[in-house]
Amino acid sequence: MKSLVVLWVIFASVFSFCLDRQAFTFTKYDLDVRIEPEQQRLSVRGSLALRNDSASPQKNAVLQISSSLTWRSIQADARPLQFVSQSYTSDIDHTGELSEAIVTLPTEVAPGNSVELTIGYEGTITLDATRLTRMGMAKEQAIHTDWDQISRLSSAVRGVGNVVWYPVAMEAANLSEEGSLFEKIGRWKLRESNAAMNVKLSYSPANGGGLPELVCSAEGRGMLEAKAGVQKVLAACDFPRLGFQAPSFVMAEYVFLDAPQLQIFYREQHKERAEKFVQAAAAVAPFVSQWVGVGRRKALVAELLDPGAAPFESGLMLLTPLGDTDPKLLQIAMVHELTHAALPSDRPWIFEGFAHFMQAAYREQQQNREAALDFLGLHRAAVMDAERGGNSKSKDPSSPEQSLIATANEAFYRSKAAYVWWMLRDMLGDEALKKALASYRHDQDKDPAYLQRLLEGQSKRNLQWFFDDWVYNDRGLADFRVESAFARKASQDNYLVTVTVENLGAAAAEVPVKVEFDGGEMSQRIEVRGKGEATVRLATPKSPKQIVVNDGSVPEGDLSNNTYKVAAAAQ
Numbered sequence: 001m002k003s004l005v006v007l008w009v010i011f012a013s014v015f016s017f018c019l020d021r022q023a024f025t026f027t028k029y030d031l032d033v034r035i036e037p038e039q040q041r042l043s044v045r046g047s048l049a050l051r052n053d054s055a056s057p058q059k060n061a062v063l064q065i066s067s068s069l070t071w072r073s074i075q076a077d078a079r080p081l082q083f084v085s086q087s088y089t090s091d092i093d094h095t096g097e098l099s100e101a102i103v104t105l106p107t108e109v110a111p112g113n114s115v116e117l118t119i120g121y122e123g124t125i126t127l128d129a130t131r132l133t134r135m136g137m138a139k140e141q142a143i144h145t146d147w148d149q150i151s152r153l154s155s156a157v158r159g160v161g162n163v164v165w166y167p168v169a170m171e172a173a174n175l176s177e178e179g180s181l182f183e184k185i186g187r188w189k190l191r192e193s194n195a196a197m198n199v200k201l202s203y204s205p206a207n208g209g210g211l212p213e214l215v216c217s218a219e220g221r222g223m224l225e226a227k228a229g230v231q232k233v234l235a236a237c238d239f240p241r242l243g244f245q246a247p248s249f250v251m252a253e254y255v256f257l258d259a260p261q262l263q264i265f266y267r268e269q270h271k272e273r274a275e276k277f278v279q280a281a282a283a284v285a286p287f288v289s290q291w292v293g294v295g296r297r298k299a300l301v302a303e304l305l306d307p308g309a310a311p312f313e314s315g316l317m318l319l320t321p322l323g324d325t326d327p328k329l330l331q332i333a334m335v336h337e338l339t340h341a342a343l344p345s346d347r348p349w350i351f352e353g354f355a356h357f358m359q360a361a362y363r364e365q366q367q368n369r370e371a372a373l374d375f376l377g378l379h380r381a382a383v384m385d386a387e388r389g390g391n392s393k394s395k396d397p398s399s400p401e402q403s404l405i406a407t408a409n410e411a412f413y414r415s416k417a418a419y420v421w422w423m424l425r426d427m428l429g430d431e432a433l434k435k436a437l438a439s440y441r442h443d444q445d446k447d448p449a450y451l452q453r454l455l456e457g458q459s460k461r462n463l464q465w466f467f468d469d470w471v472y473n474d475r476g477l478a479d480f481r482v483e484s485a486f487a488r489k490a491s492q493d494n495y496l497v498t499v500t501v502e503n504l505g506a507a508a509a510e511v512p513v514k515v516e517f518d519g520g521e522m523s524q525r526i527e528v529r530g531k532g533e534a535t536v537r538l539a540t541p542k543s544p545k546q547i548v549v550n551d552g553s554v555p556e557g558d559l560s561n562n563t564y565k566v567a568a569a570a571q
């Protein structure tokens, strides 16, 4: 027996050595998911369509699910297929491990061809933060991050990246390699964005009791179909395209509130808190609609029962504890969600980046530009880290994969993108940006230059240089330095100041140059090409004291060289 095990291990590892886990793209999921909260169980039957997108014929297919689930059957054309099931270490699942089935296909699948598989698997989904605790995170903290589970009281299960409850196939990702995990999951989502997924979730309570609500993050109608009469709870979750979402579901004895801007599922004792969400959404709705119009759909909020749970969003769904949050903070959160509802896009840097930009813009309306730039500044460390390559092992500065248009890295498509939107707004003004967005149609955004053309059409400016440096390529950041500043007294109350700004970075940007003098300041914008310099002249009423380039609106690697003391003006 022992030698058999040894052979088995060798066999399995040889097998996995020559496997191409990325060969197939999953193009269609049809899953019937039965949830048994009392047993913390899930059982799935359904079918998958896989298309061979590799260059060579494939005899094997890889299907991965959470290690807490077990493969029961894999068939093609109603005939069982041979498969080897092995455990595969990967942090794309909360358990830190996957049940990987290596399936022998009935015939070789030629490049470009597809195969349909009928599948069955089941198991439990319990609270498990192994992937975090094995890295040394305290369990108490880890379970507020990896809070997914099916349980009698409430169930909340996120998709790939947290719980692999639907089959995927990708190379192992490791949390301890910085950036590797999120980047791999991001790549998977981008690759699978055209997949259609139809999931039928159901729950049949064993013996009466209250019937929970079952909610999922799907697009379109039929999101909720709780049929209390037949003692069965059903939810049809149809994703015509997955987009960048991670299909997720929650189930608990929620109360449902359908407000004008959002739908919220909450626990009865948190009625007031739920109403605060509704009020916050109503308060920010005029601001959001000014920018991007009114959402065709509503944002969806569902309460997580663990008050310490980290919030999570996917598409239009926000899973969050309903805390006693400050109304102003709640408004900022709702700006993000309402922007998502009003501006659908398949491009993460537009969908997420613009939603983050909108939060900063709303801070400006709440308070002022400085507060907005402070808010934007919260993204700076993430951007810096990502640009230094700390976020990606294989970071190659010229790698097209890190351009905003192609990136799967959150630091880029959220944080850097928020800055890029802010710079565009500073350059073009609110009106041109709003008009361009009003004409944006996500289903027409096929060509990378689509948005650039819309913005150029409204602003009558050539933006090629900006999109080249910030969107189509990753040229890093700007890095400004005041190279020189001279002042000359032109008349009694008139000084002419000449400032030359150098950009040590490779990304061109338009940046404000501020001249400070006793009792006041003046500012002018200047465009400085990457590795270039530019000169600006200003007239000030008093002798200039100090020059400051960049008010924080352009992301920069080094902020320590942005201030320049001006020598006393020549007569």
Ligand SMILES: [Zn+2]
Binding pocket: 313, 336, 340, 351, 352, 355
């Ligand atoms: Zn978002």
